[in-house]
Amino acid sequence: MRSSSSHTLALVVLLATGCRLESHPPAGLPPDEAAIRSAVAAWLAKTEPWAQLVRADIRQDRDVATAWVITSPPVNEGQGERVTLLVLQRDAAGWTVEYHRSPSRPRS
Numbered sequence: 001m002r003s004s005s006s007h008t009l010a011l012v013v014l015l016a017t018g019c020r021l022e023s024h025p026p027a028g029l030p031p032d033e034a035a036i037r038s039a040v041a042a043w044l045a046k047t048e049p050w051a052q053l054v055r056a057d058i059r060q061d062r063d064v065a066t067a068w069v070i071t072s073p074p075v076n077e078g079q080g081e082r083v084t085l086l087v088l089q090r091d092a093a094g095w096t097v098e099y100h101r102s103p104s105r106p107r108s
Contacts, residue, residue, distance in 0.1 A: 032090075033058060036065050039088055039095040047100075050074055054081060063090040 036058050044051055051071035058067045067086040073079055087099040 032060055035095050036060065036067065036088060039097060040067050040069060040086060043086065043097045
């Protein structure tokens with residue numbers, strides 16, 4: 001019986017040292033996300049130079065990405081934060097904004 005339990009223990013130790021769990025993001029994800037954020041920032045600087053970026057929630061699926069962008073107006077404007085949906089597409093030149101939509105702000 002002792003031989004059986006020592007063989008089991010040896011097998012468990014061998015398996016435990018031989019197994020490693022690893023998680024790797026897809027190879028292109030970090031550079032793509034940085035490029036998408038850069039394209040979003042460039043679009044904001046061009047279309048809404050007064051806006052301050054509060055948050056960007058980015059989702060990517062291959063060559064298409066969406067970004068829900070929350071911007072804040074200057075302090076002297078009385079309006080609140082603005083939410084904009086951007087749809088971006090990747091081509092040979094990089095990421096470009098293909099569509100944007102800002103829902104109307106609710107009235108206070």
